[in-house]
Each structure stands twice: as structure tokens, then as C-alpha cells.
Amino acid sequence: MLSLDFMALPLLAASALVFVAVLMGILSARVGFPFLLVFLLAGGLAGEYGLGIIFDDFNLSFWVGNIALAVILVDGGLRTDFATFRTGLKPSLLLATVGVIMTAGLTALAAVWLLDISWAMAVLLGAIVGSTDAAAVFSLLKSSGVRLNERVAATLEIESGMNDPMAVYLTLAFIGVVLAMESGSAQAPWLSTLGGFVTQFSLGTAFGVLAGFSIAWLMNQLRSLLEGGAGILALMLMSAGIGLFAFTTWLGGSGFLAVYIFGVIVGNRARKAVRQALSAVDGFAWLSQASMFLLLGLLVSPAEVKDTLLPALGVAFFLIVVARPLSVWLCLAPFHFTRKEIAFIAWVGLRGAVPIVLAIFPVMAGVEGGKIFFNIAFVVVITSLLLQGSTLPWLSRRLGLLLPEKDDRQQWRKVFGDFVLDARISVGQVSGFYDLPEPANPDITLGAWVAAELRRPPIVGDSVNIGRAKIVVRELKGTDISMVGLKLPEH
Secondary structure, eight states: OOOOHHHHHHHHHHHHHHHHHHHHHHHHHTTTOOHHHHHHHHHHHTSTTTTOOOOOOHHHHHHHHHHHHHHHHHHHHHTOOGGGHHHHHHHHHHIIIIIHHHHHHHHHHHHHHHHOOOHHHHHHHHHHHSSOOHHHHHHHHHHSOOOBOHHHHHHHHHHHHHHHHHHHHHHHHHHHHHHHHHTTOSSOOHHHHHHHHHHHHHHHHHHHHHHHHHHHHHHHHHGGGGTTOHHHHHHHHHHHHHHHHHHHHHTTSOHHHHHHHHHHHHHHHTHHHHHHHHHHHHHHHHHHHHHHHHHHHHHOOHHHHHHTHHHHHHHHHHIIIIIHHHHHHHHHGGGTOOHHHHHHHHHTOOOOHHHHHHHHHHHHHTOTTTHHHHHHHHHHHHHHIIIIITTHHHHHHHTTOBOOOTTOHHHHHHHHOSEEEETTSBHHHHHHHTTOOOOSOTTSBHHHHHHHHHTSOOOTTOEEEETTEEEEEEEEETTEEEEEEEEOOOO
16 A cells, blocks of 8 residues: 655644744744744754754755745835835845945955955855845745834835845856855956846846836736736736746746736835735745755754854854945945934844855755855854844834834824924024024025935935924925924933
């Protein structure tokens, strides 16, 4: 008689592991412990030095990791409103490109010193751990319950969705450089590397836009036929996204960039259809994250991690305390972010599954000593989620970047003041009535004066000082300030 033990026992172990990890995650999230870290640790504890599950299939992990990241990026794109691009697109693009390159280069400095490896290997390591993680950022921003101001939230979300393609490109490029050096080639493939950059990003953008508009049109046509069919709509979205990822990657483009752009366009162009499918899409995203983090945890060998633990911790702390903050400050300074906003964005440079997935690339490419990247990436991710992920709510409150809930009247007055003013009145009228210093051009509207003082796209919660008083942006209509709050000093 045919025995089905070969199917039932692994399935039982996998389902039990996921169930326990989810239960632990729910309980730990109440005390501020990052949910995703539980999956990673659960996988590690279930491995050969824990429950004894032996798993070393890098090919399967590579498959699962890439598909899961594609699903997570589709989910993140679907939830990104076009309106957030008003404040977050330009700084996010700079962080996702120049910022990743700078972070990788700075991290390489620490890697050369701490790990005693070549410059090419050090920069490869920097590229692997240089990008923030979409899964970690999207998950923590949703689960932490914090309501960040629009500028900070938009910058973090768009950056985390768009910097994976740069990290993947840099990783593949420097794998080519390392392999060329190992083979004794006199010249690294820099020209083909530059050509690959143009190809990946141009094809990724083009296919993402084309597929986004096409699927959005289709979703709008089918919505009336599928009322209440959230699961079917979600399945269509995910299959289209994964298909786009595979097709774009096959043709040499950036599949990660394509699916994120696809998600953003579909989420905004077919908003009503997507809205009813979001809960089911969220289920796909969580399943992807759980599978990815558990498998990556199972791959880790504690004995190998132990051998490089101290230098890996050194790389992690340098990345978190020096490389990321310096890169963020240089990228965001031209956009007139406040010091508190820059500090928070720098700190929430969360590393999640992406560095571990990217660390599989050198192993599969046959880079000599490539397993060290995987072990170091694992330590970096654990350190980042523990230090940065668990302190996100506390730091956002400490820096005053949270917006109050509408029904919290006391906190609302504390942030926006007791006086509500129409932003269409002249700033001269306000300064005259409240005995405040008169600006150079008193005839312009209060809203226009605040926008000019800010020197950046205004958001709710922005403030400027006028003498001893503070003008706070309270309401926007489109891109224009419509209402402000006035806070006078207490006597």
C-alpha cells in the first residue's frame, strides 16, 4: 500500500512551524518585538542545531525568496497613493540610487578592516546589505500603529520599494567583478556592467508602466462582474505581478522595479477594484514573508555564524550608525528635511530578507568563500530588526513626528494650536492682529508665505515660526495650504 508519509510529515512540520511562528509573532508584537524577526528566528531554531531539521537547499530558497519579494513589492505598490509622490518621490529616488551606492561604499570600508577581505569582496558585501527592505519597512509601518507625517512615511515607503533593483544590480555587477578577478582576468567587465544598468532599469520601467496600465484597464472592466470576489481579484493581481516579474527578468530587465511600478499604477488607476482585494492580497504578502523568513532561517548554520559573529556585528553597527545616517543626510539635505526627519529616516533603514536573499547570489554564482556573505547578512538583519525595528514607535514619538488622531482633541490642539485660520488671508493681517513681526511681503496670503518659508512641498503638521508664534499647516487642498493653526506662547 502506498505510504504518504513522505508528504504528510514534512507538511505537518512546515504547518506547525508557521503556526507557532505566527502565534509567537502576535504575542511578541504587543511588546514591540518585530514580527518578521520571529519567523527568521523560528527557522533558525528549527534547524540542525535546534529541532534537527536539516535544510541546505539554496536553489529552493533562491526561488522562494525572489517570488516572495515580488509579491511583497506588488502589495506595497498597490498601497502607495500617487499623492505621496508629491512629497516623497524625488528624495526617495535619490536614496534608492545614490544612497544605496554610498551606503555600500561606506560599508565596504568597515568590511575591509574588520573582515580582512579584498576591496571587490568588500564592496560586494556592501551591495548585499546596502538597501532597506520593503518587507520589513511595510510590515513595521503597518503593525507598529504609528501615524507618521506624510513626508517621512512617503519617503520611507517609496525608498524601500525602489531600492531593491539598485541593490540587485550592484550585487550582480560586483559578483562579475569578483569572478573576473578570481579567474585572473586583467580587466573587470565595467562596460558590460554599465550597459546592464541601463538595460535593467529602462526595461523594468517600461514593462512596469505598460503592464500597470493594461491590468488596471482590465480590472476596471471586470470589477462589476466580480463584486465580492476579492480572492479572485487578488489572485489575478498576484499572478499578473509574478508573471511580469518573470518576463521582465527573462528579458534582462529589473523584475523588482517592474512589479513595484505595476503595483503603484494598478492601485491608483483601478482603485475601487483593488480596494476590495487588498485584504486577500495582504494574505498573499504575509504567506510570502513567512515562507521566505522561515526558509532563510533554516539555511543558517549557527556554528558558521559564530565564527564571524564579532566582525559581522562590527559591520552591522557601522552600517546602522555611520553608513546609513551619513548617506541619508547627504541625500536629503538638499530637500530641506528637518534634522529630526533625517534622523528618523536614517534610523529606519531596516534590513530584512533582501540582504539574505542577495547573499545567496554569490553562493549560487560559485564565488569562492561566498557563504561568508550569507552568515554576515544574517547577523546584520538580526541586529537591524532588533535595534531599529523595536525602537521605531518610541523614536517617532520622541522626535515628535507623529500626527494625532482626529478624535484626540487634546493632542490635536497641542500639535496644531487653539486658533484656526483661513490660509487665504494675508500674512500682514495675521501679524498685525496678533502683534507679530511683519514679513517682508505682508500682502501675500498666509498659505503662500508658509509654503515659501518651508522651501519644500508642504504637508499637514509642517510649521514655521513668526516671532514668538508658530504657524502649523492644518489642511491641504491639492498642493495648496487651505487652513493653518496658530500656536501662541503660554504666558
